[in-house]
Amino acid sequence: MKVGVVGCGAIGSEICRAIDRGIEGVELVALYDRNLELARSLSSSLGCMPPVVTIDDMIPAVELVVESASQGAVRDIVPQVLARGKSVLVMSGGALTDEKLREKLVRIARENGCKLYMPSGAIAGLDGLKAASVSRIDSVTLITSKPPAALAGAPYLEERGIDVESIREPKTLYEGDAASAVRAFPANVNVAAALSLAGIGTANTKVRVVADPTLRRNVHEIQVNGEFGTLYVKVENVPSPSNPKTSYLAALSAIATLKRIAQPLQIGT
Numbered sequence: 260m261k262v263g264v265v266g267c268g269a270i271g272s273e274i275c276r277a278i279d280r281g282i283e284g285v286e287l288v289a290l291y292d293r294n295l296e297l298a299r300s301l302s303s304s305l306g307c308m309p310p311v312v313t314i315d316d317m318i319p320a321v322e323l324v325v326e327s328a329s330q331g332a333v334r335d336i337v338p339q340v341l342a343r344g345k346s347v348l349v350m351s352g353g354a355l356t357d358e359k360l361r362e363k364l365v366r367i368a369r370e371n372g373c374k375l376y377m378p379s380g381a382i383a384g385l386d387g388l389k390a391a392s393v394s395r396i397d398s399v400t401l402i403t404s405k406p407p408a409a410l411a412g413a414p415y416l417e418e419r420g421i422d423v424e425s426i427r428e429p430k431t432l433y434e435g436d437a438a439s440a441v442r443a444f445p446a447n448v449n450v451a452a453a454l455s456l457a458g459i460g461t462a463n464t465k466v467r468v469v470a471d472p473t474l475r476r477n478v479h480e481i482q483v484n485g486e487f488g489t490l491y492v493k494v495e496n497v498p499s500p501s502n503p504k505t506s507y508l509a510a511l512s513a514i515a516t517l518k519r520i521a522q523p524l525q526i527g528t
């Protein structure tokens with residue numbers, strides 16, 4: 260499977276390094292980043308030295324594009340890729356909480372016989388949630404707890420003049436549905452998006468955001484109740500070595516998804 264990567268930051272670089280080290284059936288053939296210098300420097304650090312190309316040149320050369328750039332790239336680049344029959348692995352999954360955009364991308368993918376993959380990202384438990392949602396689900400709750408500095412700059416806090424640096428003990432900053440959480444804390448949007456889309460949607464998935472000065476890791480707890488019983492998952496995420504805002508597990512989940520797509524044997528839900 261020939262792959263092109265759009266976005267050569269923390270996640271894109273990890274994915275490229277993993278393919279360069281060797282993933283059976285996966286070949287890295289093109290890179291793009293609007294910061295061309297970054298793309299060129301990543302390319303020259305890799306043994307396979309993939310060419311840095313434009314999107315127009317990447318699409319005919321690949322079977323799958325990895326989007327590890329931004330929500331803007333999902334809006335601007337992903338429709339063209341799918342329209343030319345090439346699949347996309349989307350890391351900026353928060354963009355897919357926009358129902359109109361999601362429906363448009365799914366329609367284009369269906370019409371052109373290709374797929375849109377959204378990895379689990381920085382959370383776990385989506386396998387169980389997807390299975391459980393075949394039957395009745397009563398509630399899905401995400402509790403995200405982070406060191407206060409990791410939440411700084413969120414629109415919800417800026418609008419209310421909340422200074423997270425002054426928080427001295429664990430404090431719940433936000434409680435609401437995932438749709439509103441996405442607008443309030445866009446940096447957590449990808450986790451809430453994957454959870455909502457795998458389960459009962461953004462309007463029904465509950466999100467709580469906690470600032471906790473005792474933490475060094477970003478912690479996500481997921482609680483699901485339904486006809487199947489209950490599911491509880493807790494992930495304590497180590498930040499990515501090159502971008503502390505991004506959990507290392509997010510890049511690993513993209514690499515695992517690439518392996519899954521390229522392999523005949525599919526394990527898990």
Ligand SMILES: NC(=O)c1ccc[n+]([C@@H]2O[C@H](COP(=O)([O-])OP(=O)(O)OC[C@H]3O[C@@H](n4cnc5c(N)ncnc54)[C@H](O)[C@@H]3O)[C@@H](O)[C@H]2O)c1
Binds near residue numbers: 293
């Ligand atoms: N799914 C998850 O769990 C999860 C977790 C963390 C981050 N993310 C998302 O994944 C994406 C990448 O994260 P990151 O930590 O690697 O970010 P990063 O800032 O380290 O790297 C992003 C790179 O993409 C490039 N870029 C941005 N928009 C572009 C565009 N329109 N065209 C071309 N290049 C563009 C930037 O120049 C930058 O080099 C972000 O949208 C982030 O929100 C998802």
